[in-house]
Amino acid sequence: MRRFWPLVVFIMIFCIVWLLADNAQKPLSTVKNYQRIITLSPSLTETVFALGLGDHVVAVTDYCDYPAQAQALPSVGSYTNTSLEAITRLQPDLVIMLNGQQQRQQQLEQLGIKTLVLDNSTIADIKETIQRIADLTGRQNEADKLLTSIQAQIDYVHNKVRGLVPVRTLVGIAHYVNSDQLDTVYIAGQHDFYNELLKLAGGVNVYTDTTVKVPSVSAEGIIRMNPDAIIDVFPEQKDHQSDMKQVIKQWQSLRNVNAVKQQRIYIIEHDYASIPGPRIFKLLPEMAQLLHPELDWQDHQLND
Incomplete structure (x- = not known):
């Protein structure tokens, strides 16, 4: 049950962010040396630290546990229930948040606190988040290096699997584990970064409906x-x-499913696996190796 809770939060975040994606705040026009930054989601905390701004972060939210330095920072609450009092008490000069936190953004702006509202639903969004934070804080060099590294990872895998027949894959992102049988499973749909990573890794999503953003399926559906x-x-x-x-x-209870019969059930356990920040791209080569073990992957070293 403990495993399911962080993913419930992730699913809530994805749904809210997608619904509000068209309302993303435009980047602030003036580069400023922000000294007191608060980040209101794990992915944004990770991104800010990756850009070398960790020394300027004065608070984060619950589940912001990467990098290790973030764990020592005070929390201003959860993603869905941040404390306005805790934020204002720390006197930030910049608060970075996701689209789903628009109400809090409006309250902070009324108090004269600068905010930056971002989206991270897709691969393009994750890259743009890196660039927009860098543009605002004068960390363009750091962003260039980070984005170059991410693109090199993408290009490597893309070139490796090019021309191969895509593997029909289901990506599970949440389900209860306290029973012998699978019940409801939340899976990657057609509108998230998991689906995009799967395509880049030489797979194809077996869930093709485009109307549901975070689909859930039964064992019968699988x-x-x-x-x-x-x-x-x-x-x-x-x-x-x-x-x-x-x-x-x-999973093995679904005996008639090809993946079960062929023993192609893969579990990925990483602390970053549900955090759409810079490290999410580390999933790409791992997924590609799982889907295409027939290729020679010795020329690429996976990062733990």
């Missing part, structure tokens, strides 16, 4: 889609108490 591979994203490894053998057993 059987009907009949994926040839299943990737179960299982983040917060250090935090959950789930038995991975039990998780595999759940």
